[in-house]
Amino acid sequence: MTPRRSIIPIFVPHLGCPHFCVFCNQNRISGSEKPATADDVRRTIEESLSRLGEGAEPVVAFYGGSFTAIPESEQEALLSAAYEYVKNGRVRDLRLSTRPDAIDGAVISRLKKYGVRTVELGVQSMDEDVLRASGRGHTAMDAERAAKAIKCAGFELILQMMTGLPGDTLEKDVSTAKKFIELKPDGVRIYPTVIVKDTELFELWKNGSYKEHTVEDAVELGAELLDMFEAAGIPVIRFGLNPTEDLSNGDAAGGAYHPALRELAEARRYLKLERSLLSREDEGKEIVFAVQKGRLSQAVGQGRANKNALISEYGLKSALFTERDMSEKLIRIK
Numbered sequence: 594m595t596p597r598r599s600i601i602p603i604f605v606p607h608l609g610c611p612h613f614c615v616f617c618n619q620n621r622i623s624g625s626e627k628p629a630t631a632d633d634v635r636r637t638i639e640e641s642l643s644r645l646g647e648g649a650e651p652v653v654a655f656y657g658g659s660f661t662a663i664p665e666s667e668q669e670a671l672l673s674a675a676y677e678y679v680k681n682g683r684v685r686d687l688r689l690s691t692r693p694d695a696i697d698g699a700v701i702s703r704l705k706k707y708g709v710r711t712v713e714l715g716v717q718s719m720d721e722d723v724l725r726a727s728g729r730g731h732t733a734m735d736a737e738r739a740a741k742a743i744k745c746a747g748f749e750l751i752l753q754m755m756t757g758l759p760g761d762t763l764e765k766d767v768s769t770a771k772k773f774i775e776l777k778p779d780g781v782r783i784y785p786t787v788i789v790k791d792t793e794l795f796e797l798w799k800n801g802s803y804k805e806h807t808v809e810d811a812v813e814l815g816a817e818l819l820d821m822f823e824a825a826g827i828p829v830i831r832f833g834l835n836p837t838e839d840l841s842n843g844d845a846a847g848g849a850y851h852p853a854l855r856e857l858a859e860a861r862r863y864l865k866l867e868r869s870l871l872s873r874e875d876e877g878k879e880i881v882f883a884v885q886k887g888r889l890s891q892a893v894g895q896g897r898a899n900k901n902a903l904i905s906e907y908g909l910k911s912a913l914f915t916e917r918d919m920s921e922k923l924i925r926i927k
């Protein structure tokens with residue numbers, strides 16, 4: 594049986610973050626959250642290990658966005674507490690996420706020393722104007738330099754990008770994806786921008802200076818980006834913000850928030866593929882597609898959106914889908 598990688602998440606809030614990313618809710622991040630201590634790390638790991646079944650491969654993940662920007666002594670304390678479990682073989686390895694301008698030679702040596710295997714870089718965009726308008730406080734060059742240093746040191750590299758940030762355009766997002774591909778990451782996370790209450794972006798949106806990146810915008814662009822990364826052999830390990838109760842209950846005031854955003858984008862990829870197999874000459878015909886096993890709902894689309902769109906766009910009599918054990922994603926059989 595293939596071992597299951599089980600993530601043990603430890604949230605490390607970046608207290609007093611000196612940056613002003615417009616999409617970030619600083620209050621929520623720097624408010625009442627207490628920083629995790631070495632004891633918290635041990636307790637969390639012990640609790641998680643006691644729940645994990647046979648065959649699991651536990652990985653401790655420090656989340657919070659800017660791990661290597663917190664004071665050095667705190668980093669050392671947290672990493673060494675987790676590393677005890679790597680050394681005794683109860684945890685496979687460690688991963689963490691951070692900012693491009695918080696990576697240098699000393700940081701790399703520290704992460705190596707404590708058995709970190711994966712570093713996630715929150716790059717968000719490779720366009721200088723977008724980075725500036727979003728208040729990121731680092732440049733595209735910082736991101737490139739950090740990504741290369743991480744790869745060169747032998748870590749697994751995950752790059753995170755956002756779409757629809759202030760000053761963004763479709764072309765700029767596609768260009769960021771192209772630059773990511775050149776950096777050869779081991780995986781990518783894509784977060785279409787969500788307008789969260791109590792953020793600067795929320796104010797910019799309310800006063801009309803920011804045009805929201807809608808679910809439809811994110812799905813259409815996402816289908817293209819997913820195609821690009823797949824063609825380059827780079828897995829997209831996340832598309833869209835993790836749904837939470839707070840976001841679903843109103844904290845997500847606008848933008849590309851949808852609990853099933855990835856499914857919508859995957860369905861859009863199918864719609865494009867289906868369109869490419871049809872022509873005006875199919876008007877009035879009954880069309881049948883064979884779909885790879887497990888992908889039927891994506892091919893048909895949520896609420897039969899793809900099926901209905903094809904029937905109306907091409908004037909079809911009907912569009913039918915059948916699942917098959919095959920390597921192709923979709924083929925037309927009638």
Ligand code: SF4
Nearest residue numbers: 610612613614617658
């Ligand atoms: S997203 Fe930006 S503002 Fe928020 S914690 Fe990270 S660096 Fe700071």
